[in-house]
Amino acid sequence: MVVSQVSHPDRAGWGRRLLHSRLLDALAYPHGVDRYVELVRPLLLRRDVRAEVTAVRHQTPKSVTLTLRANDNWRGLSAGQFVGVSLQVEGTWHTRPYSPAGSEHAPHGELELTVSTHPEGKVSRYLREHARPGMIVGLTQAQGEFVLPDPRPDRVLLISGGSGITPVMAMLRTLCDEGFAGEIGFLNYARSHQLALYRDALDQLTARRQRVRVLRGFTRGRGQADIGRFSREHARAVISDHASAATFVCGPPALIDSVGVVWGQDGLDEPAIETFTPPALAFDAAGAQGVVRFVHSEREAANSGLPLLEQAEDAGLAPEHGCRMGICNTCATRKRAGTVRNIFTGATSSAGEEQIRICVSVPVGDVALDL
Amino acid sequence: MPSPAPDLASEQLEAFGRELDALRARVVADLGERDVQYINKLIRAQRGLEVAGRGLLFFGLLPPAWIGGTAALSLSKILDNMEIGHNVMHGQYDWTGDERLNGKTFEWDTACPSEQWRHSHNYMHHTHTNIVGKDRDVGYGILRMSEQQAWHPYYLGNPIYAALLATFFQYGVALHDLEVEQIATGEQNPQERHDKLRAVWRKVKGQTLKDYVLFPLLSGPSFPFVLAGNATANLARNLWAFTIIFCGHFPAGTHEFTEEETEHETRGEWYHRQLLGSANLTGGSTFHILAGNLSHQIEHHLFPDLPAHRYAELAVEVREICERHGIPYNTGPLHRQFASVVRKIVKLALPPLPGPRGAAMPVPSAACHGALRDFRGRWMSFCG
Numbered sequence: 204m205v206v207s208q209v210s211h212p213d214r215a216g217w218g219r220r221l222l223h224s225r226l227l228d229a230l231a232y233p234h235g236v237d238r239y240v241e242l243v244r245p246l247l248l249r250r251d252v253r254a255e256v257t258a259v260r261h262q263t264p265k266s267v268t269l270t271l272r273a274n275d276n277w278r279g280l281s282a283g284q285f286v287g288v289s290l291q292v293e294g295t296w297h298t299r300p301y302s303p304a305g306s307e308h309a310p311h312g313e314l315e316l317t318v319s320t321h322p323e324g325k326v327s328r329y330l331r332e333h334a335r336p337g338m339i340v341g342l343t344q345a346q347g348e349f350v351l352p353d354p355r356p357d358r359v360l361l362i363s364g365g366s367g368i369t370p371v372m373a374m375l376r377t378l379c380d381e382g383f384a385g386e387i388g389f390l391n392y393a394r395s396h397q398l399a400l401y402r403d404a405l406d407q408l409t410a411r412r413q414r415v416r417v418l419r420g421f422t423r424g425r426g427q428a429d430i431g432r433f434s435r436e437h438a439r440a441v442i443s444d445h446a447s448a449a450t451f452v453c454g455p456p457a458l459i460d461s462v463g464v465v466w467g468q469d470g471l472d473e474p475a476i477e478t479f480t481p482p483a484l485a486f487d488a489a490g491a492q493g494v495v496r497f498v499h500s501e502r503e504a505a506n507s508g509l510p511l512l513e514q515a516e517d518a519g520l521a522p523e524h525g526c527r528m529g530i531c532n533t534c535a536t537r538k539r540a541g542t543v544r545n546i547f548t549g550a551t552s553s554a555g556e557e558q559i560r561i562c563v564s565v566p567v568g569d570v571a572l573d574l
Numbered sequence: 575m576p577s578p579a580p581d582l583a584s585e586q587l588e589a590f591g592r593e594l595d596a597l598r599a600r601v602v603a604d605l606g607e608r609d610v611q612y613i614n615k616l617i618r619a620q621r622g623l624e625v626a627g628r629g630l631l632f633f634g635l636l637p638p639a640w641i642g643g644t645a646a647l648s649l650s651k652i653l654d655n656m657e658i659g660h661n662v663m664h665g666q667y668d669w670t671g672d673e674r675l676n677g678k679t680f681e682w683d684t685a686c687p688s689e690q691w692r693h694s695h696n697y698m699h700h701t702h703t704n705i706v707g708k709d710r711d712v713g714y715g716i717l718r719m720s721e722q723q724a725w726h727p728y729y730l731g732n733p734i735y736a737a738l739l740a741t742f743f744q745y746g747v748a749l750h751d752l753e754v755e756q757i758a759t760g761e762q763n764p765q766e767r768h769d770k771l772r773a774v775w776r777k778v779k780g781q782t783l784k785d786y787v788l789f790p791l792l793s794g795p796s797f798p799f800v801l802a803g804n805a806t807a808n809l810a811r812n813l814w815a816f817t818i819i820f821c822g823h824f825p826a827g828t829h830e831f832t833e834e835e836t837e838h839e840t841r842g843e844w845y846h847r848q849l850l851g852s853a854n855l856t857g858g859s860t861f862h863i864l865a866g867n868l869s870h871q872i873e874h875h876l877f878p879d880l881p882a883h884r885y886a887e888l889a890v891e892v893r894e895i896c897e898r899h900g901i902p903y904n905t906g907p908l909h910r911q912f913a914s915v916v917r918k919i920v921k922l923a924l925p926p927l928p929g930p931r932g933a934a935m936p937v938p939s940a941a942c943h944g945a946l947r948d949f950r951g952r953w954m955s956f957c958g
């Protein structure tokens with residue numbers, strides 16, 4: 204995996220050395236230097252990546268585009284990679300993966316994220332309504348294998364649907380910044396003209412460069428290039444020889460499947476694929492169904508309907524525990540995925556990552572635990 | 575003999591338990607922005623007081639700077655220890671998903687390693703509250719705090735041991751999970767004991783280096799003032815924490831329990847024991863914050879994992895529930911509650927008097943054998 208290391212001058216060299224010094228560690232024991240520094244300079248941390256929102260704009264009624272400036276711990280990215288963005292919504296911290304849409308060659312630390320709002324999406328709706336310049340978010344380092352190869356291929360075909368446009372926009376901008384001499388085909392499917400992202404940016408890029416061809420399909424309603432869903436003809440309309448193009452697909456499962464069918468019919472290798480949909484988990488509230496996965500121990504067991512602490516013990520593990528009645532918090536363990544129900548309160552948890560007390564949690568369907 | 579714990583019909587106890595469960599559920603549903611803002615504000619205040627205190631102590635040559643610096647640092651340590659540390663480590667803010675407020679990883683500015691605190695306090699003390707022989711907070715292994723602990727001449731020193739514990743409380747707490755009274759009798763797993771000792775040593779080393787070596791040295795000519803200021807701040811926190819904590823389960827009217835009577839406890843009975851074994855302190859909101867809301871010991875023992883700043887509003891409903899069920903609710907001002915604790919320490923230092931009708935002395939029980947074992951162990955290590 205290539206992570207582009209954009210070199211930058213070591214600003215505040217002595218300041219940074221002081222920040223990392225063992226003396227400061229000892230003086231700030233046991234909380235650590237970061238816990239003091241972040242109260243005055245939230246971006247000045249030793250290890251964690253944080254970013255400040257510098258600009259907010261709304262390209263469409265159902266999206267928000269943020270420009271971020273990351274702190275000095277940011278190590279750069281390759282176009283097509285994603286980052287985990289953490290922010291606080293109503294008191295709780297949530298992390299979501301987003302693919303930055305900017306070029307690799309943008310100023311170091313500058314990131315552009317475009318978030319599409321989901322009707323039930325807590326974080327996306329919060330960002331749409333409340334994102335402001337000055338807001339601070341947590342970031343992970345760039346991750347993912349969905350990147351352009353190095354050296355660059357002769358022709359590149361970028362296919363995207365909905366918010367999947369972001370990683371391929373990053374690729375397109377990167378190639379243009381590099382003065383890429385080959386052909387670039389850009390196919391994007393949006394629900395309507397109104398909801399199509401990056402209209403202006405794409406217009407500018409095609410105006411400047413002859414070898415970039417863009418085609419937009421609108422799957423609902425009427426619009427100018429109302430060409431519906433993906434087909435081989437669409438691919439041929441944007442690039443001369445799609446069989447020899449390095450192809451990148453990012454979008455909903457239906458789009459990925461359509462491309463896969465055509466590529467299969469043409470006897471081509473699978474294109475590089477990026478999907479934004481979370482892993483499908485079976486949620487079955489009735490009866491003990493599903494599988495409990497103990498990720499660290501690499502063990503699995505069928506859900507017996509007992510509290511997770513007992514299921515772990517039955518599987519031969521010995522997790523830390525205390526009162527075994529949900530009070531002392533000793534058994535608190537990170538749940539990676541899945542839903543659980545509290546045997547005392549009957550409350551059902553969220554489906555995502557969170558800390559749970561395994562002595563009083565019963566799985567509802569598949570669950571993955573950090574044990 | 576202590577007055578017996580008030581008895582409630584089991585049905586009524588379960589109804590009592592259900593009401594408390596419902597109260598808890600309402601609070602859990604309400605947790606959100608307000609709680610996060612509260613704890614973050616408090617943490618900001620504590621860190622600010624710490625920096626200001628240590629900064630002022632650098633000018634400790636000047637008496638106002640020394641007094642101000644020591645006071646600020648004392649407040650910082652008290653807040654870190656009680657309203658922040660103790661509460662965060664109970665998992666009261668785990669629901670926020672903020673790694674800095676994770677109960678399992680938070681470390682506090684005192685000699686006790688947080689891992690051992692979580693074990694001895696969150697698990698042992700809160701599960702077995704006031705059960706003599708299981709809750710080692712009843713006496714901390716060195717004091718006689720219950721009439722159910724059989725008397726022995728060793729306990730004549732009760733008030734002295736209490737004063738020493740109060741003065742060096744942070745080290746007492748640090749050694750608490752080691753269960754030192756059992757080391758001499760060979761009841762412990764030596765490897766576990768070794769690991770715990772190493773962890774305690776690491777923590778004590780870090781704290782000592784910070785408070786008694788590095789900061790004093792950094793201050794140059796103010797060395798003795800910084801040293802004195804830091805020591806005073808630690809002492810202030812020790813005395814304050816000891817006072818508040820000892821008012822939690824020992825004032826007159828609190829009850830202890832035996833292992834037999836608490837076997838097979840139901841949820842309602844568990845709530846009942848938590849309530850009868852705890853006592854509250856009255857005061858204003860600043861007092862409650864400085865006490866880490868342990869002034870609401872009853873509410874804390876009913877709901878240890880709910881954010882402590884909510885206990886004051888919860889207390890109104892808890893009191894009302896207790897009144898309706900005829901359960902006594904033990905509360906009083908600090909001076910009165912602490913005075914009764916001091917009286918208890920002194921009284922229990924002395925052998926129990928025979929009753930008015932020549933009632934027999936308590937029959938030696940498992941607790942008594944335990945006390946004799948304790949003393950023998952201590953005597954042996956003293957001689958050996």
